[in-house]
Amino acid sequence: MALPRVPRPPTRGFALGNGLRVLLAPDARSPTASVWVWYRVGSRNEHPGITGASHWVEHMLFEGSPRYAKGEIDRAVVRVGGELNAFTDADFTAYYSTVPREHLEVPLDIESDRMTRALITDEEVARERTVIFSEREGNENWPEFRVEEELYQLAFREHPYRWDPLGRREDIERMSAEQLREYYRRFYGTRNALLVVAGGFDPGEVSSEVRRRFGPLPEGGEDVTVRVTEPPARGERRAELSGPGTTPYLQLGFRAPALGDPETPATIVLDAILGGETRLFSAGAGWGRSGEHPSSRLYQALVDRGLAVRATSDWRPRSYPGLFTVQAQAAAGVSLDRLEGAIARLLDRFAREGPRPAEMEETRTKVRRATVLAYEGASRTGFRLGFFSVLRSPRLEDEIFASILRVTGPEVRARARELFRPERRVVVRYRPTGEANGG
Amino acid sequence: MAEANDPLRIEYLPPVDGLAVVRQAPPAGSASFSATYVGPAGWGFDEDGAEGTARLVSQLVTSAAGPYDRVALARRLDRAGATLTRQCAPESSEVTVWGPADAWEKLLELLALVVQRPRFDPEDVRRARRQLVERQLRESAQPAHRAELELLRGIFPPGHPYHGTGLGSARSLTKLSRERLVRFHREHYTSGGGLLVVTAPARGEAVRRAAQRCFRSFEEPRGPALRLPRGRGARGGLRAVDLPGRSQVELRLGGPSIARCDPVFPAAYLANEILGGRPLLCRLFQRVRERGGLAYHASSDLEAMRLGGYWLAQAGTGAGRWRKVVPMLESELRRIREVSPTRREVDLVRESAIGEIPLSLETTAEAHELAVDAAYHELPEDHWRTWPSTLRSVRPAAVRDAAREALGTTGMVTVVVGPLGAA
Numbered sequence: 001m002a003l004p005r006v007p008r009p010p011t012r013g014f015a016l017g018n019g020l021r022v023l024l025a026p027d028a029r030s031p032t033a034s035v036w037v038w039y040r041v042g043s044r045n046e047h048p049g050i051t052g053a054s055h056w057v058e059h060m061l062f063e064g065s066p067r068y069a070k071g072e073i074d075r076a077v078v079r080v081g082g083e084l085n086a087f088t089d090a091d092f093t094a095y096y097s098t099v100p101r102e103h104l105e106v107p108l109d110i111e112s113d114r115m116t117r118a119l120i121t122d123e124e125v126a127r128e129r130t131v132i133f134s135e136r137e138g139n140e141n142w143p144e145f146r147v148e149e150e151l152y153q154l155a156f157r158e159h160p161y162r163w164d165p166l167g168r169r170e171d172i173e174r175m176s177a178e179q180l181r182e183y184y185r186r187f188y189g190t191r192n193a194l195l196v197v198a199g200g201f202d203p204g205e206v207s208s209e210v211r212r213r214f215g216p217l218p219e220g221g222e223d224v225t226v227r228v229t230e231p232p233a234r235g236e237r238r239a240e241l242s243g244p245g246t247t248p249y250l251q252l253g254f255r256a257p258a259l260g261d262p263e264t265p266a267t268i269v270l271d272a273i274l275g276g277e278t279r280l281f282s283a284g285a286g287w288g289r290s291g292e293h294p295s296s297r298l299y300q301a302l303v304d305r306g307l308a309v310r311a312t313s314d315w316r317p318r319s320y321p322g323l324f325t326v327q328a329q330a331a332a333g334v335s336l337d338r339l340e341g342a343i344a345r346l347l348d349r350f351a352r353e354g355p356r357p358a359e360m361e362e363t364r365t366k367v368r369r370a371t372v373l374a375y376e377g378a379s380r381t382g383f384r385l386g387f388f389s390v391l392r393s394p395r396l397e398d399e400i401f402a403s404i405l406r407v408t409g410p411e412v413r414a415r416a417r418e419l420f421r422p423e424r425r426v427v428v429r430y431r432p433t434g435e436a437n438g439g
Numbered sequence: 440m441a442e443a444n445d446p447l448r449i450e451y452l453p454p455v456d457g458l459a460v461v462r463q464a465p466p467a468g469s470a471s472f473s474a475t476y477v478g479p480a481g482w483g484f485d486e487d488g489a490e491g492t493a494r495l496v497s498q499l500v501t502s503a504a505g506p507y508d509r510v511a512l513a514r515r516l517d518r519a520g521a522t523l524t525r526q527c528a529p530e531s532s533e534v535t536v537w538g539p540a541d542a543w544e545k546l547l548e549l550l551a552l553v554v555q556r557p558r559f560d561p562e563d564v565r566r567a568r569r570q571l572v573e574r575q576l577r578e579s580a581q582p583a584h585r586a587e588l589e590l591l592r593g594i595f596p597p598g599h600p601y602h603g604t605g606l607g608s609a610r611s612l613t614k615l616s617r618e619r620l621v622r623f624h625r626e627h628y629t630s631g632g633g634l635l636v637v638t639a640p641a642r643g644e645a646v647r648r649a650a651q652r653c654f655r656s657f658e659e660p661r662g663p664a665l666r667l668p669r670g671r672g673a674r675g676g677l678r679a680v681d682l683p684g685r686s687q688v689e690l691r692l693g694g695p696s697i698a699r700c701d702p703v704f705p706a707a708y709l710a711n712e713i714l715g716g717r718p719l720l721c722r723l724f725q726r727v728r729e730r731g732g733l734a735y736h737a738s739s740d741l742e743a744m745r746l747g748g749y750w751l752a753q754a755g756t757g758a759g760r761w762r763k764v765v766p767m768l769e770s771e772l773r774r775i776r777e778v779s780p781t782r783r784e785v786d787l788v789r790e791s792a793i794g795e796i797p798l799s800l801e802t803t804a805e806a807h808e809l810a811v812d813a814a815y816h817e818l819p820e821d822h823w824r825t826w827p828s829t830l831r832s833v834r835p836a837a838v839r840d841a842a843r844e845a846l847g848t849t850g851m852v853t854v855v856v857g858p859l860g861a862a
Contacts, residue, residue: 029468031797071729074719079787081794083718100797127732130760134735137686138755141582141857244684246576276513283520283538294502294509295517303566309573329577331569362514369520372539373471377801432580433684 018219019191025198033199034098034378035107038390043165052167055088065114101200112213125177159230189220199378238427245432253426256324265403266415275313354413447823457631463810466800472543473807477634480532480627483600491607497527504553551653575606586689586856593852632662638807681859688761688857693751699743706841715739
């Protein structure tokens with residue numbers, strides 16, 4: 001019997017002689033074309049001293065290349081009505097442009113120009129330093145960012161998931177232009193890149209165009225495999241932060257499997273039951289984590305009972321083992337001790353009793369229905385195809401999807417028992433200092 | 440028939456008991472559906488001392504309805520692969536359902552149910568109130584949200600529908616009884632003054648029949664009308680709020696502006712796009728971020744609503760840099776008001792705005808936003824089809840003149856929020 005598959009547009013994949021992998025997903029009806037370049041380079045490839053380098057390089061790739069002076073990349077795309085942006089993650093960096101279909105050559109030209117020849121000048125690096133600081137400062141204004149940064153710092157002592165992709169303040173202050181150029185030269189090359197083109201175009205023509213533009217690029221890109229293994233945790237780790245704000249907040253983290261691990265499907269089901277949704281398979285336009293989920297366990301145990309105003313869980317798909325987190329914002333008058341105790345009891349009970357059959361069925365239905373429209377539009381198709389491909393392959397999505405539909409309640413319970421072991425727990429609590437709020 | 444399948448055209452159908460009904464074709468190849476109810480239920484209708492009513496009702500409307508308590512409603516949506524979202528604004532509140540196109544009639548029934556028969560279960564009311572109180576506290580302590588609040592408080596006087604962000608205060612929220620919320624719902628989620636926009640693979644007649652079948656249980660057929668107070672002008676001035684311990688200072692400059700129906704709107708739209716509305720190309724981004732390297736974000740916005748509006752220019756920057764950024768924002772505002780932009784700059788921004796229209800047709804949800812916008816402002820059926828020629832008819836001098844009117848200095852407020860003591 002054929003395994004269930006995610007309804008996905010037909011794709012055509014090939015590799016160029018220089019190692020660049022290409023995926024084309026044509027849709028003759030689409031009024032737009034979306035070009036995504038994914039690099040298997042992210043904050044996992046940094047080390048103390050150059051944390052934030054991937055993110056900074058991401059900024060610099062908009063600041064000029066041989067055919068595009070500073071600002072011209074933005075202008076070239078925006079003047080034809082397109083939109084472009086980029087984002088840096090721990091495992092990858094992605095650049096995308098979506099344009100009216102007749103202008104597809106614009107992003108293809110830009111990406112081929114900056115893949116190996118971005119100009120990272122001293123002057124632009126110096127100017128961008130304050131922009132990067134400003135981006136980090138904007139995030140620091142949120143207690144949630146501070147807590148999460150501390151959580152990963154505590155959970156990982158060796159593995160580079162320890163730092164946030166934005167980088168540490170002291171590294172942003174000191175990193176030189178030459179360090180950024182070296183980082184770019186080492187890792188940004190055809191062997192570490194994946195080009196995805198989705199939307200309205202003729203696949204034969206675009207295939208030729210891609211070969212013409214990207215084929216002559218020199219082969220490059222050092223091995224990006226992370227060889228550091230995080231040693232097992234030998235006990236609970238915790239930290240308490242304090243700062244401005246109004247209500248206490250906490251996050252719990254537990255060592256969790258990587259995207260391709262056999263435990264992943266059960267972990268996803270666990271996330272969906274505890275938090276109400278899962279990043280990979282959620283209905284709607286976003287990348288999951290959108291609204292409230294009154295049917296979820298955490299919501300019912302914490303929000304419904306007046307202990308929290310928000311509560312959810314989150315498993316992030318990662319190349320290497322990462323974290324499964326639980327986060328909650330206390331309701332007025334509820335102490336962090338009481339909130340944390342309620343979460344611990346919920347997780348303990350779930351690990352003992354497992355999910356109810358109805359929860360399993362609801363999760364399967366939810367995941368199955370969420371896939372129906374997962375590939376709507378060229379931009380979302382480019383994102384989704386690229387995401388699974390850069391971390392493994394589009395087939396991985398089908399494998400996980402099929403496994404989620406097969407996974408059993410006892411397997412989810414076993415996963416919870418293993419995941420929520422107290423010695424694997426990391427806790428960061430945020431106590432607002434309760435200072436006046438400016439009158 | 441070609442027009443009927445054009446997602447850039449909307450079709451005004453005969454109203455259903457006073458409810459305006461609009462149909463839009465989905466983009467080619469789309470397999471999803473969206474429908475939105477817009478009611479005269481914004482926070483501008485909140486009574487004195489009862490601030491937060493509209494937001495609380497908006498939250499509760501999408502929480503539980505008819506036979507569905509909040510858990511059953513969430514499961515119903517999950518089973519359909521659908522989402523229900525809400526948006527509350529000064530003049531109106533929206534509820535949108537999105538899901539697979541083949542289930543559009545069932546999903547329209549669900550939208551009608553939540554809009555017409557929300558439950559207001561006492562426990563839901565208590566929970567939603569707790570959440571809103573906490574959100575109000577959290578946002579008042581967070582520089583970006585606080586800056587927005589201070590800007591609106593600075594531009595518009597108390598009692599004005601646009602004064603504030605509708606979250607109320609812990610005091611006003613605690614006082615809101617279930618009865619008051621039920622009454623607000625009855626009086627504001629109405630057929631008269633309400634609007635239903637449906638983006639579905641169905642002809643107009645089928646959409647109207649479905650609307651007639653689903654939306655016939657409104658208790659109050661007549662919707663209330665919002666009025667802007669006369670003779671209560673903008674206040675202006677500087678508002679500085681010191682929030683110690685934060686990393687970034689948020690800056691907002693803004694003032695009252697025009698309504699969407701104002702004939703000067705297309706030129707004002709271009710003025711704002713040139714100033715700070717068009718990502719990456721705009722002057723504020725270029726000056727503050729690209730040349731100055733002083734901020735991660737710098738932009739402007741023109742909020743043109745049915746009755747009036749406001750404009751704002753904004754940036755977020757470090758505690759030691761905000762004093763450099765404020766004069767930059769001010770000088771760019773002066774320039775857009777005093778000097779006609781070059782034809783080249785106008786052309787660049789205009790063609791970008793025109794060129795992005797196909798991007799709005801990538802998904803049904805995005806196309807639907809265009810339809811809701813056009814229908815809410817009662818624009819012509821072919822508004823989005825003719826928008827390119829409208830923009831192309833605007834001359835550079837008209838952009839400057841529109842900036843004087845729509846991004847003007849009268850009542851201008853400057854807001855600085857963040858760790859000011861650290862500067």
